[in-house]
Amino acid sequence: VDTPYIIGVDIGGTKIAAGLVSAHQVLERVVLPTLADQNAGVVVAQVFKSIDHVLEKSGRKVEEISGIGIVAPGPLNPRTGELIYAPNIPSLINIPIATLVSERYHLPTLVENDANAAGLAEALFGAAVGFRYVFYVTVSTGIGTGVIIDGQIYSGKNGMGAEAGHVTIDYQGPLCSCGQRGCIEVFASGKAIVRRTREKLESQIGESNNRPVATSKILDLVSGNLHQITPAVVAEAARSGDLTAQEIIHETATYLSIWLGGMINIFDPEIIVIGGGVSSMGDLLFDVIRELTPKHSILPKAHEVIITPAKLRDDVGILGAATLFATMKEA
Ligand SMILES: [Zn+2]
Numbered sequence: 265v266d267t268p269y270i271i272g273v274d275i276g277g278t279k280i281a282a283g284l285v286s287a288h289q290v291l292e293r294v295v296l297p298t299l300a301d302q303n304a305g306v307v308v309a310q311v312f313k314s315i316d317h318v319l320e321k322s323g324r325k326v327e328e329i330s331g332i333g334i335v336a337p338g339p340l341n342p343r344t345g346e347l348i349y350a351p352n353i354p355s356l357i358n359i360p361i362a363t364l365v366s367e368r369y370h371l372p373t374l375v376e377n378d379a380n381a382a383g384l385a386e387a388l389f390g391a392a393v394g395f396r397y398v399f400y401v402t403v404s405t406g407i408g409t410g411v412i413i414d415g416q417i418y419s420g421k422n423g424m425g426a427e428a429g430h431v432t433i434d435y436q437g438p439l440c441s442c443g444q445r446g447c448i449e450v451f452a453s454g455k456a457i458v459r460r461t462r463e464k465l466e467s468q469i470g471e472s473n474n475r476p477v478a479t480s481k482i483l484d485l486v487s488g489n490l491h492q493i494t495p496a497v498v499a500e501a502a503r504s505g506d507l508t509a510q511e512i513i514h515e516t517a518t519y520l521s522i523w524l525g526g527m528i529n530i531f532d533p534e535i536i537v538i539g540g541g542v543s544s545m546g547d548l549l550f551d552v553i554r555e556l557t558p559k560h561s562i563l564p565k566a567h568e569v570i571i572t573p574a575k576l577r578d579d580v581g582i583l584g585a586a587t588l589f590a591t592m593k594e595a
Pocket of ligand 1: 441442447
């Protein structure tokens with residue numbers, strides 16, 4: 265039997281990425297703007313367009329494709345294929361995206377939360393191959409999670425489970441985009457790292473009145489413009505020895521460790537895979553997480569849990585979407 269061709273579509277807040285996937289390889293990819301500020305019809309049309317472009321670019325006919333996998337953030341129902349609500353795409357409320365896509369292309373269409381699907385891809389052919397109990401985290405703009413048990417996504421009664429990025433570690437902490445206070449996302453996401461860095465530099469600059477102005481490598485890297493700080497800038501400054509940047513990363517690792525200790529208490533995983541842009545901080549982040557996480561778990565074997573960077577990088581959204589067909593029980 266030939267390896268099937270699957271089209272994977274990753275609907276994000278700013279862009280839609282679609283790709284032709286075969287044997288866990290992305291053969292062709294297309295990226296379009298989501299047009300998130302427009303009505304649902306426009307956004308759905310962008311999804312269609314991304315699929316059309318992948319077909320055109322690859323020279324494949326619809327009949328050669330075995331299925332279309334779609335991933336999106338936020339609460340959605342993988343059983344009905346409906347997008348319930350997407351945090352950064354306000355018009356997408358109760359959109360039956362699987363039905364709309366399958367009616368247009370006459371292909372089986374599956375829908376899943378982006379982090380759940382990414383975790384599945386890591387478990388089946390990424391960093392967690394061979395492990396039965398996998399906890400996956402993506403730390404990028406926000407924090408997404410997936411729990412994969414025996415090569416299957418665990419997603420609970422309504423298919424919406426494993427939203428551990430919105431587990432709070434401080435009920436009096438900063439307000440999160442979800443309306444709660446102190447979620448791990450509001451402390452350790454890429455957005456949070458940027459905010460905390462800016463606050464720290466602002467307070468240093470404030471304290472240095474009438475004294476020499478704060479000198480941080482971070483300020484050099486952004487030419488003094490605090491609005492240009494990114495997690496990559498913080499990582500670069502930390503590597504070059506900047507103490508403020510190193511402090512920020514150490515704090516980030518500490519927050520993640522406190523939270524991951526709790527995740528170990530709940531799931532007793534064999535392996536924790538950390539992906540997303542922030543994970544490219546590498547050993548600066550992972551050394552501290554590996555040291556501290558077991559201290560925040562009550563499980564006596566918590567120190568045996570492997571904590572490792574994700575293997576699948578830029579294409580993980582498209583690959584995750586296509587991987588939904590790997591565990592499909594019914595067409
Ligand atoms: Zn939250």
